[in-house]
Amino acid sequence: MLAIDVAAYRSPWRRRHPAAKAVLAGGLLLSALLLPPWPGAPITAVITLVVALGWARVPPRAFLRSARAPLAFIVTGSVTFLISVDTSGLAWAPGGAVRAGEVIGRCVAAVFCQLLFAMTTPLADVLPRIARRPGLSGLAEVAGLVYRMLSVVLETVNAIRRAQADRLGTRSWRTRWRSVIGLAAQVFVLSFDRARRLEAGLSDRGYTGSLAVSVDSLPLTGRFLALAPLPGLVSAGLTLALTSACTVA
Structure with missing residues (x-):
């Protein structure tokens, strides 16, 4: 988080x-x-x-x-x-x-x-309320999905960097450049894969253009x-x- x-x-x-x-x-x-x-x-x-x-x-x-x-x-x-x-x-x-x-x-x-x-x-308090406004539901859902994907990408980057450091991927400038290139390529592939799985999951759950989300009463x-x-x-x-x-x- x-x-x-x-x-x-x-x-x-x-x-x-x-x-x-x-x-x-x-x-x-x-x-x-x-x-x-x-x-x-x-x-x-x-x-x-x-x-x-x-x-x-x-x-x-x-x-x-x-x-x-x-x-x-x-x-x-x-x-x-x-x-x-x-x-x-x-x-x-x-x-x-x-x-x-x-x-x-x-x-x-x-x-x-x-x-x-x-x-x-928290964003979870804002987006559902925006989605209730006419014409803004699509914008709120896209913002929520992008935010979720951003969190997933950052978690993936941290995990890959820790794995590279454990394998001595930062011991010299040469290995650091190789690690950065490998990190960028891996994150690019994993991001597309996670986006595809997210789309498939929404489709399997009968997504019709809107997500029903419960909102706490504040x-x-x-x-x-x-x-x-x-x-x-x-x-x-x-x-x-x-x-x-x-x-x-």
Whole structure:
């Protein structure tokens, strides 16, 4: 099981309705995307961290480990804003550093908002409710199947890597490259085989285009729902107040 799933199932907000948590995380996400990047993005990121680590009590280590890969992708992707390409070759882009900082700020805040929702809400609580909405059942089922296949593929990769390490497949750079190539080929074949067996299993069970799934009844409490928009409103209020103060000064 992924670390995000473990945190979601162990979250104190596990029994909260997904709609209320979507309002909370969605309000912060809108703040990250719509407010001025400075100081809106840092304020939204800090408030999201406070909500996640304080109110939702998400484990800090799990939160930071889950954010590590997206943040690395954001930083490396933003490097392209620093460089311009023309007929004379490569050069520093005018205003590129400012633009890169704005993109990094918005993206970091947005990632934190999404992790807040993902690490407090199991996917099993979200997809069945989405499937009940008209026209969204197919999308929910495809998302669920892809998520399941992703978990299976990751488990397969870990098992193959452990087997390669036990057979001294990482003792040198040459053997490591051979192990990586073998790993990619084996995962590719096994993924297609598992997908074929999954399709056959659904067909044998009389799949007709929809899956009947039982959904736990979760309370949509008025107090939590009333407090859910508050972090986003606080972020917007602080940003507008600081922006006005800087403008006046």
